Amino acid sequence: MSGVVRTVLGDVPATDLGxxxxxxxxxxxxxxxxxxxxDAPWAAEAELRAFAAAGGGTVVQWTPRGMGRRLADVVAASRATGVHVVAATGLHQAVHYVPPLDHVELDLLPGRFIEDLTTAPVRAGLVKVAGGFHGLDEHARHTLAAAAEAHHVTGAPVAVHLELGTAPLEVLDLLCGTLGVPPASVILGHLGRSPDTRVQREAARSGAFLAFDGPSRAHHPTDxxxxxxxxxxxxxxxxxxxxLGGDTTTAAAxxxxxxPGMPYLLRNLRPRLGAEFGEDFVVxxxxxxxxxxxxxxxxxSSAVPDGA
Structure with missing residues (x-):
């Protein structure tokens, strides 16, 4: 296995993530x-410490631009705990932005994503964008195209929020088929929220990565x-x-x-997965x-970003 992963403290060998x-x-x-x-730095650091105590080495934060990434605080928490953190650039669905982004702002997205990935004081390591519910609206198509352009320039993976787990095939058709992003650089998120195993297997046949997350109160019926x-x-x-990820989206979680928080994955889910599928599957x-x-x-470059 080779390659590097871009964390908020600089590039690290992919084999060092834990x-x-x-x-x-x-x-x-x-x-x-x-x-x-x-938005509480002390809670973020405490959660990372709890994850590290459970055996965790790296957390991938999917928070995109305009949604309170607080990258300086992410850097501080990573340094204080020794846990690697991969940050995201990108853009979520339009509903998350008030006031809405206009066409001029949307047209600037590729350059902003690329800057976040390559020259920003704290650099991101992936692009996070989003599909729609059982389809792709104009906003989704615009942001997916910007993510594809950023990938082609930087090689960064593209992580996609699937609304309630739907439309993975539509995302793949646009992102990989039309826009030319290799499926191995695509991560489809929230697939468990639409537990259609036939669609999941069809998405898997593309070669993309499939991210399952939880647990959560909102999505407990599919957890x-x-x-x-x-x-x-x-x-x-x-x-x-x-x-597998935790997708902690509220303070109460x-x-x-x-x-359950971040430690749940390793304290609760990991031993159950080992008993069910074997230790090699867990690794x-x-x-x-x-x-x-x-x-x-x-x-x-593998250098630590200036100002990080």
């Missing part, structure tokens, strides 16, 4: 979640299907494409506030797969 929470949030703000902001979905995909030969999902999924498609 156990990875492939989709989570240390900081997050959205008008869709009023009163549930993740319990996780093992059946993982088994179906592994049996179909796709174990090498599976990723953090372990430091009594929720594959938490170590080997993320090392490939989040590696830059081409290596740039």
């Amino acid at each position: 156990a990875v929470d492939a989709h989570d949030h240390l900081f997050l703000r959205s008008p869709v979640l009023p009163g549930h902001e993740l 319990w299907r996780l093992f059946d979905e993982l088994a179906a995909l592994a049996d179909a030969g796709h174990a090498g494409q599976l990723l 953090r372990s430091v506030h009594g929720g 594959q999902v938490f170590h080997r797969n993320p090392a490939r999924a989040f590696a830059l498609a081409r290596k740039e």
Whole structure:
């Protein structure tokens, strides 16, 4: 295994990530979640410490531009805890931005994504964008195109929020078919929220990575299907494409506030996965797969960013 992953403290060998929470949030703000902001630096650091105590090595924060990334605080938390953190650039669905972005702002996205990935004081390591509910609206198509352009320049992976787990095939058709992003540089998020194993297997056949996340109160009705979905995909030969993340989006969901939080993946889910699928599967999902999924498609400077 080779390649580097771009963290907020600089590029690190992909083999040095340790156990990875492939989709989570240390900081997050959205008008869709009023009163549930993740904005406390002490809580972010405490959550990273709890994750490290459970055996965690890296957290991938999918918070995109304009949603309270607080990158300076991410850097501080990473330094204080020794946990690698991969930050995101990109843009979420239009509903998360008030006032809405106009066409001029949308046209500037490729350059802004590329700057975030290459020359910003704290550099991102992936592009996070979003599809729509059972389809792609104009905003989604615009941001996916910007993400593809940024990938072609930087080699950064593209992570896609699937609304309630829907429209993965439409995303792949545009992102990989029309826009030319290699499927191995695409991560499809929230697939478990639409537990259609046939669609999941079809998406897997593209070669993209498949990210399952949780647990959560909002999506508890589908959380319990996780093992059946993982088994179906592994049996179909796709174990090498599976990723797992916590996707903590509210303060109440953090372990430091009594929720499952980031440590749940390793304290609760990991031993159950080992008992069900074997230790090699666990190492594959938490170590080997993320090392490939989040590696830059081409290596740039390994220096720590200025000001980080």
